[in-house]
Amino acid sequence: MPICFEPSENSEISKRHYNQIAREQMRPISRKYDEEEHSLPDEWVDFWWRTGRQGPPSKLESEGDGMITVCIQAEEICWGDAALYLRMPGPALGGSAVSAAGTKEQRNRFLSPFRGDGHPIWGAMAITEANAGSDAAAIQTTADFDDETQEWVLNGSKIFCTAGEGAATVDGGIVVVWATVDKSAGRGGIKSFVVPANTPGMRLIGCEKKLGIRASDTATLLFEDCHIPKDHLLGSAEVKKRDPKKTGDKGFKGAMATFDASRPIVAAMAVGVGRAALDFVKEELERQGLVVRYDAPPRELTAIERDLMEMEAELQAARLLTWRACWMMNRGKPNNLEASMAKAKAGLAVTRITQKAVELLGASGYSRKILVEKWMRDAKVNDIFEGTQQINQLIVARRILDYPSAMLR
Numbered sequence: 001m002p003i004c005f006e007p008s009e010n011s012e013i014s015k016r017h018y019n020q021i022a023r024e025q026m027r028p029i030s031r032k033y034d035e036e037e038h039s040l041p042d043e044w045v046d047f048w049w050r051t052g053r054q055g056p057p058s059k060l061e062s063e064g065d066g067m068i069t070v071c072i073q074a075e076e077i078c079w080g081d082a083a084l085y086l087r088m089p090g091p092a093l094g095g096s097a098v099s100a101a102g103t104k105e106q107r108n109r110f111l112s113p114f115r116g117d118g119h120p121i122w123g124a125m126a127i128t129e130a131n132a133g134s135d136a137a138a139i140q141t142t143a144d145f146d147d148e149t150q151e152w153v154l155n156g157s158k159i160f161c162t163a164g165e166g167a168a169t170v171d172g173g174i175v176v177v178w179a180t181v182d183k184s185a186g187r188g189g190i191k192s193f194v195v196p197a198n199t200p201g202m203r204l205i206g207c208e209k210k211l212g213i214r215a216s217d218t219a220t221l222l223f224e225d226c227h228i229p230k231d232h233l234l235g236s237a238e239v240k241k242r243d244p245k246k247t248g249d250k251g252f253k254g255a256m257a258t259f260d261a262s263r264p265i266v267a268a269m270a271v272g273v274g275r276a277a278l279d280f281v282k283e284e285l286e287r288q289g290l291v292v293r294y295d296a297p298p299r300e301l302t303a304i305e306r307d308l309m310e311m312e313a314e315l316q317a318a319r320l321l322t323w324r325a326c327w328m329m330n331r332g333k334p335n336n337l338e339a340s341m342a343k344a345k346a347g348l349a350v351t352r353i354t355q356k357a358v359e360l361l362g363a364s365g366y367s368r369k370i371l372v373e374k375w376m377r378d379a380k381v382n383d384i385f386e387g388t389q390q391i392n393q394l395i396v397a398r399r400i401l402d403y404p405s406a407m408l409r
Ligand SMILES: Cc1cc2nc3c(=O)[nH]c(=O)nc-3n(C[C@H](O)[C@H](O)[C@H](O)COP(=O)(O)OP(=O)(O)OC[C@H]3O[C@@H](n4cnc5c(N)ncnc54)[C@H](O)[C@@H]3O)c2cc1C
Pocket: 093, 124, 125, 126, 127, 128, 132, 133, 134, 135, 159, 160, 161, 162, 163, 210, 213, 218, 381, 384, 385, 386, 387, 388, 389, 390, 391, 394, 409
C-alpha cells in the first residue's frame, strides 16, 4: 500500500490551530513555569480545559488521519512548551493504558469523565519503581485479591510518574498502576489497575526536582493496602505461568502495547522541541545576515550552513518515522518496530539539535533571557521516558533480526 504523507486539509487546520495556541497561550508563560517548578499553571489549565481541547473551531469530517493528527497536535503544542503539554488536563498515558489493555466497557467507564464538562482532571500511568525502570518485568508492587471484600489490594511504591500529582489528588483523575498478582509467574503475573484519585491507601509523597520539563508534576506515589474494586483490573485476571521455552505472554505484551501508541506521541513531542530550537536559531542567524544556501555546492558551504542543514535533516527524518508509525497504527498494522524506530531517532535528534542550537548562539544561547537553554534541558527526557534510547534500539534490533527478548537483551 503506498504511503502518502501529504497533509490533509484536516491536518493543516489542526496544525495552524495548535500553533496559534502554542504561540499565544504557551510561549508567554513558558519561562515563568520553568522557574516556578511544579506550580500549577492555572491560566493554561483553565484555557485548555475550557477551549483548547475542543480542537479547531470549524472541524471537518474526519479523513482517517487519527494518530497523525494527534502527533501534529503534540508537535505544535511542544513547540510551545513540552512541560506545559505534560501538564495539560486529560487522560494522557493513563488513557493510553486503558485504551490498550481495557475492555470496551472499561474504556467507556474510565475515560468518559475526561470528555465531560466538570473541573479539569488528569490521568497518569505508574510503572517505574526504584528497581524497575527499563526492566518493567521486575516490578515489585503487588496486587492481592481480598476474597472477603472482593477487592484488589495494592502495596508498593512508584516513582517518576508524569502528571502523578494531578491524577492522584484531583477528584475524577485516574492512575493506572502496574502490579504483579503472582511474582512466581514473572511477566505473566503483571497486570494494570485503575486507581481513582484520592483512593484511601494511595499517597502522594512528592514531586521530583528535575533538569528539564520542570512544570510537569513527576510524582512519587505510595500504595499501602490500597483497596480498589475488582473490575478495576484492566483486561483479564488470568495468570499465564512462566514457560521457560517462551519469552513472554499475552497479558504482559498487552500492557506493553500501550507503548506502540505512546512512543510515536513522545517522538512527536521531541520533534516539536527540536523545531522550536531550530526555528529560533535560524531566525536569529537570518537576522544577523546568514541565509542558508541550499543550492550551493557542498564545498562552498560554511560550517554553520552545514550544521543547520544537518539539524533540518535530523528533524525531518524523525518526523517521517513518527508519521510512518502513526500511519501503520491508523490502518491497524502492527507498528512495534516503527514506534521504537521513531522514538529512538527523535530522542537522539532533539538532543543533538537543541545542543547545537545553544552552541550556534554562543553565550546568549546559554542565557536564561531566551528559551533555547530551556529547550536543551527539556529535550533529554525524550531519550529517557517511554523506553530509553538504548531500549528502543534493542527493540528495533530484536524485531529486525527476529530474536526473542531472551536472546537479545
Ligand atoms: C521526567 C520523567 C518522567 C517519567 N514519567 C514516567 C511515567 O509517567 N510513568 C512511568 O512509569 N515511568 C516514568 N518515567 C520513568 C522512565 O520510564 C524510566 O526512567 C526509564 O524507563 C528508564 O528506567 P531507569 O530510570 O530505571 O533506568 P535504567 O533502566 O536503570 O537504565 C539506566 C541506563 O542503562 C541503560 N540500559 C538499561 N537496560 C539496558 C539494556 N538491556 N541494554 C542497554 N542499555 C540498557 C538505559 O538505557 C539507561 O541508559 C519517567 C522518567 C522521567 C525522567
